[in-house]
Amino acid sequence: MGLPEAMAQGRALAMYRYALKVEYHGAPFVGWQRQVDLLSVQGTIEAALSKLERRTHNIAAAGRTDAGVHALGQIAHCDMDQEWDAFRLSEALNYHLKPHPIAITACAPAVGDFHARFSAHERRYLFRILSRRAPATHQDGLVWQVKHALDVDAMQRGADVLLGKHDFTTFRSTICQAESPVKTLDHLQISEVETAGGTEYHFDVRARSFLHNQVRSFVGTLERVGAGTWSPDDVKSALEARDRAACGPVCPPQGLYLAGVGYPQDPFSG
Structure with missing residues (x-):
């Protein structure tokens, strides 16, 4: 059937x-x-x-x-x-x-x-990184906290490498059950948001579907670019390696949100 x-x-x-x-x-x-x-x-x-x-x-x-x-x-x-x-x-x-x-x-x-x-034809994820020295209080458990500032422009250059259709084996969990590592990433936009509690970096990620841990692998790798440990070219090399060992750190889950889902017709519009 x-x-x-x-x-x-x-x-x-x-x-x-x-x-x-x-x-x-x-x-x-x-x-x-x-x-x-x-x-x-x-x-x-x-x-x-x-x-x-x-x-x-x-x-x-x-x-x-x-x-x-x-x-x-x-x-x-x-x-x-x-x-x-x-x-x-x-x-x-x-x-x-x-x-x-x-x-x-x-x-x-x-x-x-x-x-x-x-x-569904689109899944939209939001990831939030909070940059500040003091421990998070109100945002505890809702963000990934780092103590250093991040270079948004460098992270965006690294993110742009990932757009389009690729073999994302590098950014795929070893326990992923998807039949193929080939996916199309439609959108990955990074913005810097000043808040009363510190500086937040928001990652807006969209695709039809994702591999297991793909978004967290993206963000963990791009955070290394923002911190200056990696360059945007290193992201390209990691992608082309098609090797999980070439991925940067996988970031923790606390900052990740399933923000929305797209359908040919909004099920709540009528």
């Missing part, structure tokens, strides 16, 4: 499908994906759904974030036996998600053969 047929069959088995926009703080969770006897975002939402319709639920999401990674605009879908008012469904879920740091910020009936993962 091909993918379109499988999607159609899966939809036919469920009477009502709803798209969910999900925001969460990743610190307490082992990641998005459900794991036996461990706290996951998926498992927590499915447990909340079981309070509304008392059965086993299996939701799907646009991307599987790792432990400690946050989301501002993760998209998931759930299949319900009965028809729900979308606002009432989101309110009920938010009630049963307490006290976990997960919020359903939008909910809408799915249109056509909508699938949170397979219908």
Whole structure:
């Protein structure tokens, strides 16, 4: 059975499908994906759904974030036996998600053969680095903190090398399960933002899909460029090496956010 047929069959088995926009703080969770006897975002939402319709639920999401990674605009879908008012469904879920740091910020009936993962054509990630000497307080757990300033122009020159279609083996985790290391990076823009708590460096990264740890590998490598340890040309050499050993340090997950997901038609626009 091909993918379109499988999607159609899966939809036919469920009477009502709803798209969910999900925001969460990743610190307490082992990641998005459900794991036996461990706290996951998926498992927590499915447990909340079981309070509304008392059965086993299996939701799907646009991307599987790792432990400690946050989301501002993760998209998931759930299949319900009965028809729900979308606002009432989101309110009920938010009630049963307490006290976990997960919020359903939008909910809408799915249109056509909508699938949170397979219908998506873009994933957008944000990574935040905070530069300051004093320990982070309000931003603790929400940024990767470094104590030195970074050269934004140098980092952007290194980032520009990564744009386009490449074999990204160097920036791919050794446990990545993707069939191919070849991906197309559409956008990687770095900006410097002055805040009351210090200087932040924001990495806006967009592509149709990503390899495991690809964004964190990019940011960890580019941070070395910003710190002056690497040059932009070193990023090019690492990319061309197609060797995981050539990658810079993989940065921690705390500063990474799944910021949004793009679809041919916005599931929440109607």
